[in-house]
Amino acid sequence: MKVFTRESGVAAPLARDHIDTDAIIAKQHLKVITKSGLGRYLFSDWRYLEDETPNAEFVLNQPCYQQAKFLISGENFGCGSSREHAVWALDDFGIRAVIAKSFGDIFYNNCFKNGVLPVQLPVAAVDELLARASKEPLMLTIDLQAQTIDSKEQVWTFLIDKALKKILLEGLDAIGQTLQHQQAIQAFERVYAQKFPWLFKGEKL
Structure with a gap:
């Protein structure tokens, strides 16, 4: 999983409330089980016209926000x-953080599992x-360690759970977090195998 420490880049304004995961990536694009390639389907119903050509009016199709x-x-x-x-598509497109007034709970937690910062x-x-980004491309720097968003003209601070912050700073998904305890797991398995050897017949521990 990608580490998030300090990122700088352009912020694209999408001034809509209640953007659901079907809008982020439509159900017809959920047949794949890999994360790569989903960026082209991000907001597909808004990014593309009926003939599948790009909708020039949609923010992410505008040159300054691509x-x-x-x-x-x-x-x-x-x-x-x-x-x-939904998070896979954002990540594959190149979105490193989403800044919003509030988030859907499951989506919020999925972001931390996939290296995207929800602020x-x-x-x-x-x-x-939103007002500033809509007038002209807005450059921001997000520092997760300091928990700040810096536009050079103004700095905003944000709150984040310490455990979730650590996940992004270290780039640890659920598997990575488990592997941090690999030695303890292996030690347990060896003891367990001694107590119940028939469960581990043919296995090397």
Whole structure:
């Protein structure tokens, strides 16, 4: 999983509330089980017209936002179904953080499992960021260790759970966190195998 420490880049404004996971990636694109390649389907119903040509009016199709690293949005971002593909699509497109007024709970936790930082800021702060990003490309630096968002003109601070922060700073998904205890797990297995050898017949511990 990607480490998130300090990232700088353009923030794209998507001033909508209640963007659900079906809007982030539509159900017809959920047939794959790999994470790569899903970026082209991100917001597909908004990014493409009926003939599958790019919708020039959609923010991520505009030249100044095509390489955006951050997304700024409204209330309840990522609500709806629990599909993890929504975060996969954001990550594959290149979005490293989503700044919003609030998030769907499952989506919020899925972000930390996949190296994307969800930042919740007060309504007034998000409205200001949306207004500035809508006028011209807004460059931001997000420092996870310091828990700050810096636009050079202003700095905002955000709150984050310490355990979730550690996951991103160290780039540890669930498997990576488990492997940190590999020696203890192996020691347990050896003791367990001595007590119940018939369960481990033919296995090397």
